[in-house]
Amino acid sequence: MRIYNSLTRRKEEIVPLEEGKIKLYACGITVSGEAHIGHAFQALVYDVLRKFLEKEGYAVTYARNYTDVDDKIIAKSAETGIPADVYAAAMIAKIDEVMARAKIGEPTLLLKATEHIGDIISFISELIRGGHAYEGGNGDVYFDVDSFPAYGKLSGRDKEDMLDGVRVENDECKRSPYDFALWKAAKPGEISWDSPWGRGRPGWHIECSAMNRAAFGDRIDIHGGGRDLIFPHHENEIAQTEALTGKPFANYWMHNGLIKVNGQKMSKSLGNVLLLSDVLEHYSEEALKFALLSANYRGDLNITDNLFPDAENHLVRFYTLIDRAEKAFPEERGMWPAIDEKFNEAMRDDLNTALALSDLFGYFKEVSRLLGQGSPDARKMTNQIRTTYSLFGLFTRPAEEYLQRYAPKEEEVPAEVRAVAEERFAARKEKNWPKSDELRAKLAEMGYAVKDAKDGYTLSKNS
Numbered sequence: 309m310r311i312y313n314s315l316t317r318r319k320e321e322i323v324p325l326e327e328g329k330i331k332l333y334a335c336g337i338t339v340s341g342e343a344h345i346g347h348a349f350q351a352l353v354y355d356v357l358r359k360f361l362e363k364e365g366y367a368v369t370y371a372r373n374y375t376d377v378d379d380k381i382i383a384k385s386a387e388t389g390i391p392a393d394v395y396a397a398a399m400i401a402k403i404d405e406v407m408a409r410a411k412i413g414e415p416t417l418l419l420k421a422t423e424h425i426g427d428i429i430s431f432i433s434e435l436i437r438g439g440h441a442y443e444g445g446n447g448d449v450y451f452d453v454d455s456f457p458a459y460g461k462l463s464g465r466d467k468e469d470m471l472d473g474v475r476v477e478n479d480e481c482k483r484s485p486y487d488f489a490l491w492k493a494a495k496p497g498e499i500s501w502d503s504p505w506g507r508g509r510p511g512w513h514i515e516c517s518a519m520n521r522a523a524f525g526d527r528i529d530i531h532g533g534g535r536d537l538i539f540p541h542h543e544n545e546i547a548q549t550e551a552l553t554g555k556p557f558a559n560y561w562m563h564n565g566l567i568k569v570n571g572q573k574m575s576k577s578l579g580n581v582l583l584l585s586d587v588l589e590h591y592s593e594e595a596l597k598f599a600l601l602s603a604n605y606r607g608d609l610n611i612t613d614n615l616f617p618d619a620e621n622h623l624v625r626f627y628t629l630i631d632r633a634e635k636a637f638p639e640e641r642g643m644w645p646a647i648d649e650k651f652n653e654a655m656r657d658d659l660n661t662a663l664a665l666s667d668l669f670g671y672f673k674e675v676s677r678l679l680g681q682g683s684p685d686a687r688k689m690t691n692q693i694r695t696t697y698s699l700f701g702l703f704t705r706p707a708e709e710y711l712q713r714y715a716p717k718e719e720e721v722p723a724e725v726r727a728v729a730e731e732r733f734a735a736r737k738e739k740n741w742p743k744s745d746e747l748r749a750k751l752a753e754m755g756y757a758v759k760d761a762k763d764g765y766t767l768s769k770n771s
Contacts, residue, residue, distance in 0.1 A: 309364060309656045311530075312606060314538065314561040315462055319658055322361075322560065324529050329367045331524045332358060333558075334415075335516060335533035335541070336372040339399040340380035343406050345582040345600075345611060346534070346567040346574060352597060353564045353605045353659070354532050355413040359699050360655050371417040371523050374400055378512050382498055392499040393422065406585045411593045411701055417523055421515040425501050428510045428518040431552065432490045440551040444481030447493025447506040451513075453486040456547045462561060463539035470539075488544055490514045513544035520557075521549070531558035535565055535606075565608040574611075582611060592714055595620040597701045601661040614759075621759075621766055623702075624715045626668065629675045630690045631707035636679065637687035644685070644692035647671060651696045661700065668693070721767050725754050729767055732758065 310319045324330050334354040337347050351372070358370045375381075376396035385392035400420075421428070432449055435441035440455045453459050460470065470486055489511035494500030500507040510518075520528060526549075533542060542561065549557040566573065569580040587596055599619040603609050647667075654663040671693060678686035694703045721729075732747035751758050752770065759766045 309361070310658055311560055311562060312658050313559075314563050315558075320560065322529070324366065325527055325559065328365070330361050330369070330530065331528040332361075332368055332370045332530045332532070333516070333520050333524070333528050334370070334372050334531075335537055336374050337403060338375040338378055338380060339396050339403060340378070340384050342399065343403045343584045344567075344574070345584055345587060347403075348407070348410055348412065348584045348587075348596065349567060349600050349609060350532075350534050350564055351407065351412050352410075352600050354562075355415075356601070356661065356700060357530075357532070357562070357659055358415075359413065360659070363652075363699065364656075369417065369524070370415040371419055371520070372415040373419040373421065373516060373519055374403075375512065375515060376400065376420050376422050377499060377509055385499070386497075396422070406588065409588050409593065410584060410596060411704075419519045419523065421510060421519070424515070424519050424522055425510070427522040428514055429491075429501075429503050431514060431518040431521065431548075433504065434552055435490065435548060438552065440548070441490055442483065443505055446481050447491075447508055448481055448489055449491035449505055450482055450487040451490055451544070451548055451551075452483060453488070453547065454484060456551045458550070459486075459547050460543065462543050462546055465539055465543075488513060488540065490548070513541055514548060516541075517545050517549045517552075517557075520545075521553075526553040526555050526557075528558050530560045530562060532562040532564070535563040538563060564605045565603075568608050568610045570612055571610060587616060591616045591620050592623070592710070594623055594702050594704070594710075595714075598623060598665065601700055602665050604662050605659055620714055621761065622668075624711065625761070625764070626672050626693075626703070627705075627707045627710045628715070629672050629679070629686075630694070630703065631711060632679055633675060633686040633690040634707060636682075637684045640684045640687035640691070642684070642688040642691065643695065644689045647689065647692045648696045651699075664697075664700075668697070716766060716768075721756070725751065725756050725767065728754065729756075729758055729765060733765055736760070 310321050312318070313320045332354065334350070336351070337343065354370070354372070358368050361368050377392065381392050381396055385395050388395060432441060435451065436443070436449070439452070441449055441451050443449055460466070467486065491503060491505055491508050492511055493505070494507040494509060498509070500509050531542070546557050568574060569582060572578055572580060574580055574582065595616055599615045600609065602619070650667060651664050654660040654667070671689060675686045675689050678689070697703050728747055728751055732744050732751070735743040735747060748758055755770050756767050757770055759768070
């Protein structure tokens with residue numbers, strides 16, 4: 309399998325540190341709020357990666373973390389009056405519940421920063437002894453960026469632009485404005501722990517390095533996260549870990565793209581954050597996964613108004629054909645190995661989920677043709693599709709159950725509306741576009757919108 313390595317900026321074949329085994333770490337959620345669609349995207353990408361690596365025969369140990377102490381959580385604690393640890397625990401419970409509803413797999417190890425304070429303090433102490441960190445004189449401890457000449461190798465940034473987007477704190481206590489906090493002295497009322505430098509709490513970047521080392525040792529195979537973490541978070545992880553160990557930290561750095569909503573960056577300041585729980589109120593977890601995996605994981609994913617409805621509509625059509633095949637040939641247990649082979653080929657090329665999903669349209673067109681011929685090969689194909697694409701979390705439900713829950717209810721569309729829609733569908737087949745447009749307008753007057761698809765259409769009431 310080849311993946312794009314952000315460190316070398318090219319696709320590389322995965323060669324594990326230990327034969328047959330993969331150590332995978334992905335940065336998780338800072339629990340200052342509920343899980344949004346970006347969190348689901350990241351978690352799904354690395355869950356799919358883990359499952360495919362296991363399919364390829366690797367024994368994968370997959371760790372994901374929760375940052376359960378940081379500035380944002382402390383600010384939420386002050387705002388709500390809830391102690392920071394209580395607030396974080398409640399938020400983790402909410403996130404775990406909605407991720408379970410989304411049926412996104414749990415990692416092998418789920419790490420929490422507050423459960424590794426001892427590891428963090430030990431890590432910082434070793435950095436100080438090695439001359440890579442220093443006390444700021446106010447209870448803070450900083451990493452000395454100048455002590456690590458390779459700083460910037462992941463992001464490719466020059467020092468001139470390294471301060472862009474980085475919080476500048478307590479400048480008077482730093483040797484250089486590029487240095488970053490490893491330990492922060494506690495302010496009155498803040499959550500804190502005892503340390504050799506006084507009461508305080510860890511800085512954000514040190515958490516992942518210390519938890520990685522506690523879980524895996526000095527080196528890991530793959531480190532993942534969102535592209536927004538390349539700088540400063542992952543750059544700082546590399547600096548502090550490699551300064552301590554003198555070894556390459558991760559052989560491969562993977563970064564998924566970011567979420568946009570109707571072309572705009574998703575952010576609280578724009579008020580367009582899409583919560584995972586809200587999506588699951590309206591769509592199946594399979595539609596969620598189909599939508600999120602329909603683009604290359606390295607690119608930004610644009611959440612348009614049609615993305616989830618279209619995904620659900622595709623799945624309804626696919627499940628309808630599965631239902632027909634299973635009812636027509638209930639005893640058929642044969643498979644269609646070529647589907648699995650093509651899936652594996654796509655996934656081995658940098659986790660190309662988009663290509664794997666696009667193949668489904670051709671497969672189900674063939675299933676439809678085979679059903680028309682009365683061929684049991686239709687069932688063999690749907691058997692294989694269920695087996696292969698279960699790795700994405702798709703086609704895991706009984707077909708009737710899924711269709712009953714998510715298929716549009718025909719009886720909800722009046723017969724006279726359906727008749728106009730069918731007339732329009734016939735006009736489109738004949739390429740009679742003026743007639744098609746006329747009938748679309750008539751449907752709108754009747755209170756219905758029509759959306760065309762490759763093999764039909766869907767109707768929905770105008771809001």
